[in-house]
Amino acid sequence: MTDRHYRMRRVKDKAMHGIFMTMAILVMVPLASMVVYVAVRGLKRLDLDFFLHLPAPVGEPGGGMGNAILGTISMVAIACGVSLPISIMAAIYLAEFGKQGRYAFLIRFTADVLSGVPSIVTGIFVYQVLVRRVHHFSGLAGGLALGIIMIPLVTRTTEELIKLVPRTLTEASLALGVARWKTTLLIVLHAARGGIVTGVLLAVARVAGETAPLLFTALNNQYWPSGIDQPTASLTVQVFTYAIAPFQDWQDQAWTGALVLLIMVFGVGLGARLALRRTLIQMD
């Protein structure tokens, strides 16, 4: 009786083991499928033309997403310009001055909740604030939307990484009679610069892949960007437009666009990881 009971327990244990193992393997299937699809289908149209040319009209061969790639890069740059000053200062405040205070807690909480707000809602917000007032879509609006999405992300990661700066370093500086603000600016920021780079890169990797907030802020454009007050194409919106279009050639290009997008996003993400590793080594 006890023997059988024990055997049942053993069997159950083995079964659960197997189930968890299978789950871990199953989870890899969609990832593998996605990477293979994007690589195989995307390589078909991947050539220099894709990076250098404008989209061609339907039926005409050739054409690329040069303008969309440039558009994505420029809007991400605008996003950085908008968000970095605010978020890095907020991060410094949280890590160095606010600490465990009630106000700091409130800010942290708001930032966390804000990062959970769907990106399309941010798009509506920017539409109301900017696009509606000036009566046209623009790359600036797109960049602003991306910037708003970046703020909570950069703030939180940067704060965590500034906190990693050894206390002894700050204390040594204070003991030498350096003022508080000077210590923060010169010593802490200098030691945490790798961490800040990591936080920024991670956020950039995330917003470069955003589509929803761009649909009705930056819209799209068939031509090279001519200014930040003009509608601007982006890689993501272009992939979306081509993917739901009924033309084989466009669909092929959508895959290539996805491939380029993935390479960009992973490249930046890898850069973030490297920067993080270097900082952590330095701090040890």
Added chain:
Amino acid sequence: MILLLALAMLLELWQAASPSFNAMGWRFFVEQGWDPVMERFGALAFVYGTLISSFIALLLAAPFGIGVALFLTEIAPRSLREPVSFLVEILAAIPSVVYGLWGIFALAPFMRSHVDPFLIACVGKPFFASPSTGLSLLTAGIILSIMILPTIMGVSREVFRTIPRGTREAALALGATRWEAIRVSVLLPSRGGLLGAILLGIGRALGETMAVTMVIGNRPEISANLLGPSHTIAAVIANEFAEATSDIHLSALAELGLVLMGITIFINIAARVLVWSTSASMGATGGGS
């Protein structure tokens, strides 16, 4: 600044949504017809699509996310942990438009030719009725489940990590098998945190736009058939906002956005409180061991 930003977002959306709210009142949420030309806006079908697709996603992603997190923290050999969690993090980094692309050209055809016929034959009506095009609530739910998996897994893993080693070893020492030790001393005390992880996952699923728009079929329809096309709040905003011409139409879409924002904020707050309170109580009891 961040506080101001959050407030400004809420206020602007509120302002944008008010014309529609004034026109439709509460009927907005309980009526079904969505007709921009006639200026009639009933959001029920979108709410339905959003809820059901997120629910399907949750049904699939919650066991997998928690299971993989358990596997990584408790069972897997050390050499496997890093690579597996790295791969799952890659899933989180893939842009949603790429998910959508894969959904249209890989998942949807696969569903149409393999999964859907099987479901129709084995389970049948009312949930699985033919004909299936592959672009359906079910497909959207599956894509969403893949997308929220990293969230659920990541947070569950953090929760499991806060559990003190001691209780696990105590269970093992009392003669429990590996699984029994996990169930009693890991799963049970972390259930609040796991609920939080799941809620964070739902929060992501509700607001996910692009991938869903691309595979759900975009037809505002309320039906029990999971293989039929449907529509979600986020998807209708993405589809119609740039082309909406009348002010009231824009306002109705903004109201949907406000609803979405309200729900996700609420869910996020609830989730974070749950995760915190679990890890805080762990800290209190685990301090001595």
